[in-house]
Amino acid sequence: MTTPTSSQEILLQIRNLNKNFGGLQAIDDVTLDLPAGVITTLVGPNGAGKTTLFNLITGHLIPSSGTVHWLGKPLKGFQPWQVARLGIARTFQDLRLYSQMTVEENIMTVMERGSWLWQGGGRAAEQRVTEILAETQLTDKRKERAVDLAYAERKFLSLARIMASQAKLWLLDEPASGLDPRSFERFVTLLRDYAKRGITICIIEHNLDIVIKLSDRVAFLDQGKLLAQGSSEDILKDPHLAAIYFGERA
Numbered sequence: 001m002t003t004p005t006s007s008q009e010i011l012l013q014i015r016n017l018n019k020n021f022g023g024l025q026a027i028d029d030v031t032l033d034l035p036a037g038v039i040t041t042l043v044g045p046n047g048a049g050k051t052t053l054f055n056l057i058t059g060h061l062i063p064s065s066g067t068v069h070w071l072g073k074p075l076k077g078f079q080p081w082q083v084a085r086l087g088i089a090r091t092f093q094d095l096r097l098y099s100q101m102t103v104e105e106n107i108m109t110v111m112e113r114g115s116w117l118w119q120g121g122g123r124a125a126e127q128r129v130t131e132i133l134a135e136t137q138l139t140d141k142r143k144e145r146a147v148d149l150a151y152a153e154r155k156f157l158s159l160a161r162i163m164a165s166q167a168k169l170w171l172l173d174e175p176a177s178g179l180d181p182r183s184f185e186r187f188v189t190l191l192r193d194y195a196k197r198g199i200t201i202c203i204i205e206h207n208l209d210i211v212i213k214l215s216d217r218v219a220f221l222d223q224g225k226l227l228a229q230g231s232s233e234d235i236l237k238d239p240h241l242a243a244i245y246f247g248e249r250a
């Protein structure tokens with residue numbers, strides 16, 4: 001198991017981040033590092049601020065105060081497309097696929113037109129799509145519209161799009177929720193595989209089975225505050241955190 005060490009490169013550095021929605025403090029003085037190559041899981045009860053934290057990183061929301069640095073440079077004032085172009089890709093809780101486009105088209109829209117993949121008539125891009133479809137077991141669905149896919153297939157398409165993005169950091173918002181056990185195993189294997197290839201992953205997850213199987217490190221949010229971070233064993237066996245997690249979700 002990998003644990004963050006001081007020698008590890010910090011890709012994303014969050015310092016004293018705050019976000020208020022009127023009187024509600026959705027993110028409350030959060031300081032967190034995402035080290036390269038580490039799979040971090042963000043857990044916490046509904047409404048803890050997990051998605052808001054992603055939105056603040058990706059430019060979908062503007063922080064009330066505090067900073068986010070990517071590879072040492074501030075992300076202040078960046079639009080979501082600019083953040084994506086820097087190498088931070090995300091998925092959404094509600095997926096946000098192009099429902100009327102085919103599976104293949106959904107994947108291709110993520111591939112930067114200026115990248116080497118499109119040189120020489122786009123054969124490399126097509127080849128990459130073929131690989132990704134095989135990895136996500138969507139090969140047979142290549143020409144189907146996203147709207148016609150089964151639920152688990154849509155979840156994998158969302159993942160396929162991030163795989164096509166060439167981003168260094170993946171922010172995944174409940175990507176495995178509602179998956180059946182077989183899809184779930186495939187999903188964990190796939191993410192572990194990409195982590196081994198050098199992708200840094202931060203994943204919001206309620207399924208504690210996935211948290212245990214996938215995480216190198218768990219960060220626990222509650223009412224906008226980062227209450228604890230550590231190994232999944234340490235976090236999940238903490239009775240105080242368990243009471244918050246299960247108490248507030250009940």
Ligand SMILES: Nc1ncnc2c1ncn2[C@@H]1O[C@H](COP(=O)(O)OP(=O)(O)OP(=O)(O)O)[C@@H](O)[C@H]1O
Pocket residue numbers: 021024026044045046047048049050051052053093
């Ligand atoms: N755009 C917004 N405007 C006002 N309030 C918001 C907005 N976005 C989120 N909130 C509030 O901020 C708090 C944190 O919401 P957030 O969606 O980040 O929680 P979460 O941890 O992702 O929860 P869940 O596990 O249910 O997805 C909630 O109280 C939510 O209602």
Ligand SMILES: [Mg+2]
Pocket residue numbers: 050051052093
């Ligand atoms: Mg959320």
